[in-house]
Amino acid sequence: MNKTINNVVCPICGCLCDDLEVTVENNEIIKMKNGCAVCEAKMVHGYKSDERILKPLIRKDGKLVPVSMDEAIKKAAQILTDAKYPLLFGWSSTVSEAQRIGVELAEELGSALDNCCSVCHGPSVMATQEIGIPAATLGQIRHRADLIVYWACNPWASHPRHVERYTAFTDGRFEGSEWKNYMQRLRADSGRKKMEMASKRIARVEPPIKPQVCFTGPPPQMLERKSGRKVIVVDVRKTMTAEAADYFLQIEPNRDYEVIEALRCLVLDQELDVDKVGGIPIDTLRDVADAMMSCGFGVIYFGLGMTQSLGRFRNIEIAIALARDLNRKTKFVISPMRGHFNVTGANNVFAWQTGYPFAIDFSQGYPQFNPGENTAVDLLRRGDNDATLIISADPGAHFPSVIMQNMMKHPLITINPDMNAISRLGDVVFPAQWCGIEYSGTAYRMDTVPLTLKKVVEAPPGILTDEELLTRILKEVRAIKVKRGEPVGQGEVKLAHPDKVKAPQACKAPAKPKRAKKGKGAA
């Protein structure tokens, strides 16, 4: 029997689109509506992978062998309590309820605690600590923003529904959609390309090779005259988002800081001594600055092109400073394009529990914060830790090889639904449920709005939720510490909502309006 579940929240990227319609048959998702291609890849196909881990595994004589859940939990707790400086890393693709238990576990162990944001938008968090951030929710931007700047990000590929749901292609209360204009331009462009091809074939001559232009789109003066929403994309290469933009600024790689610094000077009416910055003529930058100052409500979205290029968090700091300066002339906000669906939640939960969003060290008995010292990559590069727990992340596929070599020198515990690169390397490998598909919980959208993920299908039998698994590991750790006569944390760990996990609800057909039967109306 088919069941359709409405308003399912998508557990993929920071957009957390909450309008999915999922059709379930025999405890399997067979169809979905409204989701993007990335969402469909995970929710319809990806989660049914053949590589699913169904039983806990422990490495014995170099091979992973299935064991009981109790044995695996005991082994993991033993490894973590024996270690002098364990590292707990991951957290961004699990629910906030599990992250909460994770902080408690880290405090009990006196370990380092870090989340995936240290290799993505950690610099944005650090810049916010340095200078603050003028921010707005995505709803505000949807209804009011008339200038959208995508700086060093490509939402067309990474957050496919961001443009459609929250910025240029959405019909807000005060600002309309630019979708029709975009389609017109696309048709005109393809027509022009066809004409060019045809004339090339007729003339049988090679067209002259065009020199690479550093900026495209209509001249910025036109931007000011154009009515409706305007989109500016700043990037080092012409992406699909840039194709859809009104104006594209192609800057030299690693020059974001200089370009923003020049824009700040122009916004503050300062004269510049140079002719070009980052490959862009100053006159062009002046027009862009004018477009920024003359908008009614502007927003800068920045991506990993800024946080992971030369300058890291200083790039973000200067971008926030630009938004601050622009607020003297108009309304301007700035926001990071957060990647994983609950990486914002990891920052929020860690900050709520410890005071710090990531890169936390509990070894002194109290939380200490220092990115560069306690962040996973730096810590592993120096080879400081002596045991690692990875939850809902795959550093095996993404971390540099030196770091993985250092990680492999010591015991490794993994908690992942799939047999991914890091699970294959683990010494204790736990299975996990897909959160947002097989169990419910809280996740934070990129603008720090918490939303509840839904349970859509039942998980395979015997697999615990992340929250339950971490709770049992924590209990075991405390039991070992009590045996050793060491002090342990007070109070019993309780699941946030043990009975909250509900069976999928069938969608009700809309009720038909009742009509009065003939002959009875008079009575």
Add this chain to the structure above:
Amino acid sequence: MITLTPLRTFNVPIQTPCITPENFAGKTLTDIKKLPATEGNRNITLGDLFKIEQDPAETPNITLNGDLSKVKRVGQAMKSGEIVINGNIGMHTGEKMAGGKIIINGNAGGWTGSEMKKGTIEIHGDVGDYLASPYRGNDLGMKGGLITVDGNVGTDVGCYLKGGIIKITGSAGQFLGYHMTDGAIYVEKNCDVRTGACMTGGKIVVGGTLEILPSFTIDSIKPKVKVDNTTNVSGPFYVFLGDLSERGTGKIFANKAANPALAFYEKYL
């Protein structure tokens, strides 16, 4: 003089903020051995980590020998006396130092001399990032004192510098003197990009090549510059004023001979 030598190779970070001349003063060897330290998350004593010996010589007060690259916070908040470190040392050495002297015959980790107020740090080797820069999220940079480095330094050196002098014989990474308001930094060799970003005061003297941010404007050409009372550097130097985006009046002195790429600024003089 107290000499400390590691008893074994350290695998996890060791935090020893207790190693300061004030803490050791007037204590017997047995007392010093009982001072608290941490190895990873284990609370232990100094005697578990180091072989501690006493020497009749008066200065330096403390000598550390061997590979100490995992030992953090040596000489934290020290006020007087002298520490000599023969070997590489970890992070936060001489943090919040208010007097005395630290000599490091080896490389030093990040955040050396962070939030320092007074005193001297001599490093005969390379230094990691954030030399004399404050803790994350605050603007309490180095207020006074002197740091000399024989080798190269990493990024973000002298952030939020409010006073004092940093002299570097080698090269420096990017964001040298970020947001500095006073004090002086002298780099004999080259600087990476974004030197003096967001500075509002103070001076940076660079003997080698560097790149000037668009938010700086040329002021003049000067034949020589005085770094402090003992150091005069002869040029000639281009003098740049900035950072304009912060309406600052900090000065960057860029060696004219080493920077032909900056010659186009001369037309504005």
